[in-house]
Amino acid sequence: MIDYFYEVNMKIAEVSERYGLSSDTLRYYERIGLIPRVQRSDSGIRDYSELDIRRVEFVKCLRSAGLPLEVLVEYMDLVQQGDATIEARKDILREQRDLLTARILAMQKTLEVLHRKVQVYETAILAKEKQIVQTEK
Amino acid sequence: MIDYFYEVNMKIAEVSERYGLSSDTLRYYERIGLIPRVQRSDSGIRDYSELDIRRVEFVKCLRSAGLPLEVLVEYMDLVQQGDATIEARKDILREQRDLLTARILAMQKTLEVLHRKVQVYETAILAKEKQIVQTEK
DNA sequence: CCTTGACTTGGAGTTACCTCCAGGTGATAG
DNA sequence: CTATCACCTGGAGGTAACTCCAAGTCAAGG
Numbered sequence: 001m002i003d004y005f006y007e008v009n010m011k012i013a014e015v016s017e018r019y020g021l022s023s024d025t026l027r028y029y030e031r032i033g034l035i036p037r038v039q040r041s042d043s044g045i046r047d048y049s050e051l052d053i054r055r056v057e058f059v060k061c062l063r064s065a066g067l068p069l070e071v072l073v074e075y076m077d078l079v080q081q082g083d084a085t086i087e088a089r090k091d092i093l094r095e096q097r098d099l100l101t102a103r104i105l106a107m108q109k110t111l112e113v114l115h116r117k118v119q120v121y122e123t124a125i126l127a128k129e130k131q132i133v134q135t136e137k
Numbered sequence: 138m139i140d141y142f143y144e145v146n147m148k149i150a151e152v153s154e155r156y157g158l159s160s161d162t163l164r165y166y167e168r169i170g171l172i173p174r175v176q177r178s179d180s181g182i183r184d185y186s187e188l189d190i191r192r193v194e195f196v197k198c199l200r201s202a203g204l205p206l207e208v209l210v211e212y213m214d215l216v217q218q219g220d221a222t223i224e225a226r227k228d229i230l231r232e233q234r235d236l237l238t239a240r241i242l243a244m245q246k247t248l249e250v251l252h253r254k255v256q257v258y259e260t261a262i263l264a265k266e267k268q269i270v271q272t273e274k
Numbered sequence: 275c276c277t278t279g280a281c282t283t284g285g286a287g288t289t290a291c292c293t294c295c296a297g298g299t300g301a302t303a304g
Numbered sequence: 305c306t307a308t309c310a311c312c313t314g315g316a317g318g319t320a321a322c323t324c325c326a327a328g329t330c331a332a333g334g
Contacts, residue, residue: 022271024323043330045281065247069321086265090258097251100244110202114234121227128223161293182299182311206291
């Protein structure tokens with residue numbers, strides 16, 4: 001029988017595939033309360049709703065920038081608590097945004113250092129090659 | 138008696154202070170071969186030379202951008218081995234530079250997401266305040 | 275009916291990177 | 305002379321974030 005309802009939901013393997021997080025990690029995130037409990041099918045299998053998937057995406061995004069799980073858990077907890085926590089949530093995100101800005105700045109400085117150092121090596125290698133050519137003459 | 142030789146060297150506490158790495162961390166870095174063995178005074182106390190200090194600074198810089206210890210140990214090892222390893226060292230730094238570039242890019246995207254989200258919260262809070270004012274009338 | 279394979283759970287194990295500790299030494303201040 | 309203090313060593317402990325495992329369930333295919 002054809003299912004007339006459009007089925008958006010996904011099993012854990014699909015979510016894992018799509019967001020590059022292992023199934024174990026997804027289950028782990030749920031365990032620690034980072035993602036609220038996902039609905040299970042009759043046979044107990046996770047059935048990620050669109051909302052769940054958006055949460056995974058959000059978490060994946062912030063985690064990949066290095067925000068600590070602890071902070072994200074706290075934030076997601078506040079989200080669950082509803083409108084009264086908007087102020088607190090904003091404060092968390094603002095703080096993390098500022099920290100991230102600082103981290104990016106530091107990394108850019110380091111990148112510069114690395115970049116110059118690579119260039120120094122490249123010219124050193126060129127000089128060495130030239131020396132070899134002269135020796136061969 | 139006055140010491141006529143200019144004394145640049147530092148004890149571990151001073152290096153720790155100056156670079157924001159704990160003494161334990163400095164000793165740890167030496168243990169794992171990230172910093173070659175630092176000279177000891179007669180009574181066995183570390184006496185960081187200018188070169189040692191430059192190494193600490195370099196490591197601190199790269200670590201703060203998230204380069205893994207393993208890679209840095211490998212690199213410092215090659216440095217110890219002398220000129221023959223210049224090519225290999227360049228390759229390591231180039232790879233790490235490229236990885237870092239990618240990480241910074243990803244973080245900038247996340248920063249944008251965070252930034253927008255903070256703004257959404259800020260306007261939401263403003264709207265809420267306005268509502269309260271109206272209710273009070 | 276039986277096997278296969280993707281899923282479930284609770285709990286244990288792993289990795290990277292420190293951080294702490296116990297027990298000991300040597301220089302300096304009271 | 306003794307107490308304090310910064311340092312030493314080797315080794316154990318801690319934390320964050322996964323990652324793996326054993327034992328079990330269920331649906332689908334042969």
